[in-house]
Amino acid sequence: MPILLPFSLLLLQAALLFLLPQQRGPVAYIAMVAAPLLAALALYWRSRREKGRRERKLWWVLALGVLIWSLGAMGNLWHEWIQGRVNEMYREAMLAFQLAGVPVVYLLASEPRSGRRHLVRLIDAVLALGLGYLFFQVTWGMLTARGAPDEAGVHALIWLIDAQNLFLSAGALVRCWVAQDRSERDLFAAVAWYEVAYLLIAGINDHYVAGRPEFGPEHSSVVTLAFALLAWRALKVTKPRAEAAQRPIDLPRQRLVRSASPILIACTLVVVSLVLIRIDYAMGAAGVVLGVVGYGLRSVLTQVRQLERGDTLHRQRVELQTLAWTDALTGVANRHYLDHVLSEATAQADAPPRTLAVLMLDIDHFKRLNDTLGHASGDECLRQVASALRLSLARPGDLLARYGGEEFIALLQGSDVEGAMQVAERARQAVEALAIPHPGSQDGHVTISIGCASGLAGSPAGMHALISAADQALYAAKAAGRNRVAA
Incomplete structure (x- = not known):
């Protein structure tokens, strides 16, 4: 059963924390590294099961985001367990945690049936990467230069991270709601399960657990539950149902969401860049230019694609009309x-x-x-x-x-x-x-x-x-x- 592997990991984690009370810190740090790695392996396995090349790549992208998050967990493990630095913010670890959302943002802006539109997908990736990095600059700018705890800065940082997690969760739920087929629905269902669980767990951890001496890393390690859910959804392959084949393939809400997703990402990038201008004017202005130019170029390419598609449909319609009006035997009009x-x-x-x-x-x-x-x-x-x-x-x-x-x-x-x-x-x-x-x-x-x-x-x-x-x-x-x- 798909749930056995992630459930076994959670059970092993709980058993080690209970049986080794003196080693709870190392066990918690190792679990927070092992859980995303397990989820990444499950996502890779799922990508191998998909038949379409485009669908396989999207599962790989999600696996990449989880691997980047594990790098942030490794950074925490290094600083807090190996170097003994506790109750601090670590720049490289926070950068990894912020960049882990970039692949998810790319998935939210992507079109599962974009065919060979490589340049459009590249623009989506650049906009998502720019959004992730500039958001990191905003959050890091809320702290002191050394990254040491600062009450006002940390408070603002926590609410910014909540907003980020809420943005990703809402986007995943909407994309799952308007999914057109089984493969797309399974992908965004996995993202939605993970993002909603991560939103709740990270929110509780950031507001009530992190930075308080009575809580240790074993309490923060509850985040492994989000990765266990992600691994379960990746391993759970749903079979297509008969009613799914009769589902309308292009409802108005699906067209609206697919059209609005890219502009929403670009607008979010511009808003984050405007906030960053107060901290770093040059980088914030560059972000605004990236958002405007990137979306403009994407719109031009999409419009060109639509014109090409319209020409193709017109040519096919003419060809079909010609066949309908031609006598098949003699080749003259019928x-x-x-x-x-x-x-x-x-x-x-x-x-x-x-x-x-x-x-x-x-x-x-x-x-x-x-x-x-x-x-x-x-x-x-x-x-x-x-x-x-x-x-x-x-x-x-x-x-x-x-x-x-x-x-x-x-x-x-x-x-x-x-x-x-x-x-x-x-x-x-x-x-x-x-x-x-x-x-x-x-x-x-x-x-x-x-x-x-x-x-x-x-x-x-x-x-x-x-x-x-x-x-x-x-x-x-x-x-x-x-x-x-x-x-």
Whole structure:
């Protein structure tokens, strides 16, 4: 069970503190180093279990934060147990404790599905690192230059640390609340468990335990409980549930949180930098510039990414529309696209009617070709005929569409009957020149018959009349012997 390992560590810690009362200090210091190391190992194990490369990296980032915290615990162990310095603030240890929050801040600002946006993630990391370091400068500035206890400075320092822990806990809870899938939810659930436990334990320790002679390091070592909870959440792999698959993948609150997280980090950096200006003007001003420029650059990169994504979606939509309006066999427009064009042509009732020619084209004795040579030969015949007809329409505004079966239709903008018959004759000759064998035809090869009609088309009724007239002309061409044009 996932809880056995962290629970065993806590049990061992409690047993050693009880059985070795004279060595409680060393035991407590060692436990405060061992617990985050155990949690880091659990986080590394969890990263190996994740399938996605991005998810594995996020668990590694969290493990890095815990390892940095262990360095701070090692600093306390060195100064208080080895060197015997007690009731002091140690600059390098405090720096480690502050920088341990940097990976968590990075996780709060990160987008689990940012793809290959390496530069955006780098900016997030720089902003998080800047926030962690400048916050350390503010907290350290509350103390004396030597880091010795100062009542007013320590009091302000404790409340600043409370604010930091509350900020991280609230951010983790919100990100867990809006998580989109199991992996993201497990990650921020682990962060939330750890941060909330650390907020409570560190708050009690800083306000009521630290600096009081009646309490020893064994009381502060209760913080190992937060790392035990983190290790438990890392080792606890939840199975995806059926209802989770039906969960909406992009709710409004999720979009809001993902959009607001980066600007919240940048704004926090600016606020901390403005506070730091009173202590170190140059560093505080640099922090303000970093927050403003960093977020501005991140916004530009995000906007560029959105534009690229919009262009990609538009191109895909056009490609899908083209596929939907193209006849799969012949490659010319299909009946659906023809209906769309006719609908647009007659949509403006106030527009003046314009001249339009319609050609109805039909392959002669096509059923005999299918029955004699098979459907594969029939399909190849349709493809070759469609290609020849398409080449016969010289003007860009003309349209060729498959009307149904072996029948095609062509719309010639602004063409009269004479022009339409010239185009029709050119198309008839082009198909005849293909010399596609046709045992069931009197000519021995594939031919087409064409009916032409021209007139004013400014209404659905007028368009229907033109198509009907072309269809009647086609029947006239067939009745006259086929392989000819009629109008």
